[in-house]
Amino acid sequence: xxxRPIATTRSAAGIPTARLAVWWxxxxxxxxxxxxxxxxxxxxxxHGIWADYAANTNTMVGxxxxxxxxxxxLFAVLAHQAAExxxxxxxxxxxxxxxxxGAVFLCIKAFEWNYEISHGMTISSxxxxxxxxxxxxxxAAHIIAGCIIMLFVAQTAKRNEELHRVEIIGVYWHFVxxxxxxxxxxxxxxx
Amino acid sequence: xSDHAEHNDSFYIKTWxxxxxxxxxxxxxxxxxxxxxxxxTAFGIAIVKAYLVAVRFMHINATPRFVVYFVSTxxxxxxxxxxxxxxxxxxxxxxxxxxxxxxxxxxxYEKNRGAHADGHGDAGHH
Numbered sequence: 001x002x003x004r005p006i007a008t009t010r011s012a013a014g015i016p017t018a019r020l021a022v023w024w025x026x027x028x029x030x031x032x033x034x035x036x037x038x039x040x041x042x043x044x045x046x047h048g049i050w051a052d053y054a055a056n057t058n059t060m061v062g063x064x065x066x067x068x069x070x071x072x073x074l075f076a077v078l079a080h081q082a083a084e085x086x087x088x089x090x091x092x093x094x095x096x097x098x099x100x101x102g103a104v105f106l107c108i109k110a111f112e113w114n115y116e117i118s119h120g121m122t123i124s125s126x127x128x129x130x131x132x133x134x135x136x137x138x139x140a141a142h143i144i145a146g147c148i149i150m151l152f153v154a155q156t157a158k159r160n161e162e163l164h165r166v167e168i169i170g171v172y173w174h175f176v177x178x179x180x181x182x183x184x185x186x187x188x189x190x191x
Numbered sequence: 192x193s194d195h196a197e198h199n200d201s202f203y204i205k206t207w208x209x210x211x212x213x214x215x216x217x218x219x220x221x222x223x224x225x226x227x228x229x230x231x232t233a234f235g236i237a238i239v240k241a242y243l244v245a246v247r248f249m250h251i252n253a254t255p256r257f258v259v260y261f262v263s264t265x266x267x268x269x270x271x272x273x274x275x276x277x278x279x280x281x282x283x284x285x286x287x288x289x290x291x292x293x294x295x296x297x298x299x300y301e302k303n304r305g306a307h308a309d310g311h312g313d314a315g316h317h
Contacts (some may be wrong), residue, residue, distance in 0.1 A: 014255050034269030042273065063218045067211065074207040077248045078200055112254040123233045162308045174248045183218040185233035189221055 006109060018168045026175045029142075033179050036138065040131045047160045051071060053128040054090075056121060060110050062188030065105050066180060070136025073177045076170040083167065088160035095154040102147040108111055109140055125142065139183060142176050206247045213240050 001095045009015055030154035044050050113133075116122075123133040146169065213236045220232025245251045251259060283290045 013257065014202065015258065019254070020258070023254065023262060027262045028260065030265040031269055034266070035272060038273040039271060039276075042277040054288050057270060059218060059221075063214060066214055073244060073248055074203060077203045081198075081200060081203070094193045171249050174244050175216065176246050177248075181237050181240045181244070186239050187215060189229065189233040191221070 015164065016164065018164060019171070020022070022168045022171050027140045028177075029175060033135075033138070033182075036131075036135050037182060039184060040135060041129065043131065044186075044190070047127075050128045051191055052186065053121075053126065055083040056116070057132070057188050058112060058115075059188045059191075061108060065079050065108050066184045068101050068108070069106045069180050072098045073174050075101065076140045076173045080167045080170045083157065083163040086163065088163055089133050091163065092154040095150050095157065095169070096168075097148045097153070097180065099147045100119045102150075105143060106140060109136065127181070135183055136187065139176070139179055142179070145178055149168045203247070204242060210240055210243060213243075 011020075013020070044054075045172055075094045075098040079091045079098065082088075082090040082094060123130055150169050150173070153162070153169045156162045157166055217236040219230050221229045223229070265268075278285060302307070
């Protein structure tokens with residue numbers, strides 16, 4: 001029998017340790033993203049000129065990215081359901097598809113940023129663009145981290161091992177999706 | 192395994208479809224050209240979408256109450272941060288204080304720089 005981390009075999013306060021941990025992470029991430037977005041909102045309201053800068057973001061690209069993330073969230077929750085039924089292979093396949101959604105999101109963002117940077121809208125252009133690249137960049141870093149973890153979880157899920165991890169990474173992924181749900185109107189719609 | 196109520200896959204696919212419809216509405220909202228409609232369709236719908244993802248995908252309603260409490264605490268602290276710092280950013284003066292002249296000048300400079308840009312974000316030339 002392989003060794004298991006002690007945390008996996010016990011729970012406190014009526015909730016499995018891993019699930020408690022991921023919600024704790026989400027609470028701290030709320031403060032991080034909340035700080036960034038809160039700062040953006042107050043500066044945006046104080047600087048009317050930012051509406052002109054924001055006019056240069058591409059709403060359809062943002063909407064496409066929102067569609068991609070919502071769809072990847074669907075795959076993540078379906079992976080969880082497969083894991084619940086003990087179907088590790090299906091859960092792994094759906095996690096790979098979720099990760100694929102993350103990769104598509106990052107590719108679209110890369111093309112988008114390439115266009116904006118090549119047209120002079122860089123992180124140092126003005127404070128609006130600083131916020132834009134910071135918020136979207138920190139979000140993209142969370143996507144990358146989530147994809148990497150998801151690949152590890154999928155590898156073990158394929159062997160029908162540690163299936164509880166599928167739910168955990170799914171919860172994290174849904175939070176990253178929620179952050180984008182708020183980023184999209186702030187950066188792409190409010191112009 | 193998880194102890195929350197299970198749904199079949201069609202429940203989640205229906206939720207996804209609802210989210211897509213809400214996304215389309217939020218994209219079309221600004222086309223109406225009325226500011227309050229844009230705000231409602233953009234941010235109101237964002238809140239609804241976030242709620243749907245949190246409840247239906249994350250199953251937050253199936254977690255113990257204290258989880259909801261400490262996640263809500265994080266949200267409250269975020270709002271406290273906003274409330275505590277927003278007046279400094281958004282107002283130019285208050286009781287016993289006013290913004291230094293150099294900040295007001297900076298805002299004016301940024302406004303003028305934006306007015307001279309030909310519709311694009313500033314090219315970053317200094």
